[in-house]
Amino acid sequence: xxxLALHILDMVQNCLDAGASEVVxxxxxxQADDVLLIRxxxxxxxxxxxQVAQVRSxxxxxxxxxxxxxxxxxxxxxxxQCGGHLKIESRPGKGTVMEACYRLSHIDRPPLGDMAGTxxxxxIGSQDVDFTYRHTVDGRQFALSSRELQEALAGVPxxxxxxxxxxSGYLRENFCRLYGGATE
Amino acid sequence: MKSLExxxxxxEKLQAGNAVRQGGSxxxxxxxxxxxxxxGAREALNAIMDEIAKRKLRDVVxxxxxxxxxxxxxxxxxxxxxxxxxxTYGHVTPEVARKIVAEHVVxxxxxxxxxxxxLTD
Numbered sequence: 001x002x003x004l005a006l007h008i009l010d011m012v013q014n015c016l017d018a019g020a021s022e023v024v025x026x027x028x029x030x031q032a033d034d035v036l037l038i039r040x041x042x043x044x045x046x047x048x049x050x051q052v053a054q055v056r057s058x059x060x061x062x063x064x065x066x067x068x069x070x071x072x073x074x075x076x077x078x079x080x081q082c083g084g085h086l087k088i089e090s091r092p093g094k095g096t097v098m099e100a101c102y103r104l105s106h107i108d109r110p111p112l113g114d115m116a117g118t119x120x121x122x123x124i125g126s127q128d129v130d131f132t133y134r135h136t137v138d139g140r141q142f143a144l145s146s147r148e149l150q151e152a153l154a155g156v157p158x159x160x161x162x163x164x165x166x167x168s169g170y171l172r173e174n175f176c177r178l179y180g181g182a183t184e
Numbered sequence: 185m186k187s188l189e190x191x192x193x194x195x196e197k198l199q200a201g202n203a204v205r206q207g208g209s210x211x212x213x214x215x216x217x218x219x220x221x222x223x224g225a226r227e228a229l230n231a232i233m234d235e236i237a238k239r240k241l242r243d244v245v246x247x248x249x250x251x252x253x254x255x256x257x258x259x260x261x262x263x264x265x266x267x268x269x270x271x272t273y274g275h276v277t278p279e280v281a282r283k284i285v286a287e288h289v290v291x292x293x294x295x296x297x298x299x300x301x302x303l304t305d
Binding site: 001006009010013017071074114117118120121124125148149152153154156157159160161162163164165166168169170173177 | 189198221222227238248
């Protein structure tokens, strides 16, 4: 995967597979500290210490359709290649926190990529999940809550044509602002 | 700047115009496991949604699923319509995704060259 935004999509997909009803996704980009941090926290079924120890191996998976699982090993590999780390904390019945950390300026660090596309995909896939997004770039912040969006929508789904167009424009504006660019 | 207040107004406008769907006659399901994501499932889903938005299709439900075990054919997209066979499309690039909406969903013509499975129940 050539974008961190794809790893992020994969990480949140793991939360949904774990039956989470609440997911918090935080991204911090800070030039002064030379760090790019991705933290995904959920209240899903969690993992035992033994599972946490195994999850970095490509030959571990909870899925039954195949005997390999590449999501976490791929993230583990890219963080290690970029002077960073992948931290996994989990408790059965409580949830999981995954924290992927990269050196922002590392030459091998994949670009963050299309976060708007990832967010829109996540909103379509997590209609029943309370999803919170907080993204900070050198002190500027963009926050989004799926619950707030759903309250405004009062039952109209994210895949409604006009809601989708609104969402696309909303994210475009906010990412422009986040990165200090002009909004349309 | 767009705000949540604007979204609320948009929703009220949709509800007032009776534009809100009453459930969908077509379901589109995109595989979003690691295999799907790595192969371009996010791009496929966004292309499907952009095409639905452009055509203002209001009777289509878009959902996601995990890995179903045909990873080499990802991105996989299923089209489910009542009383018809469930069609699974493979290698769905954004271009194929737009074609599936335009041909299969709108014009009722299955995009044969990308079909990897047909399931009748």
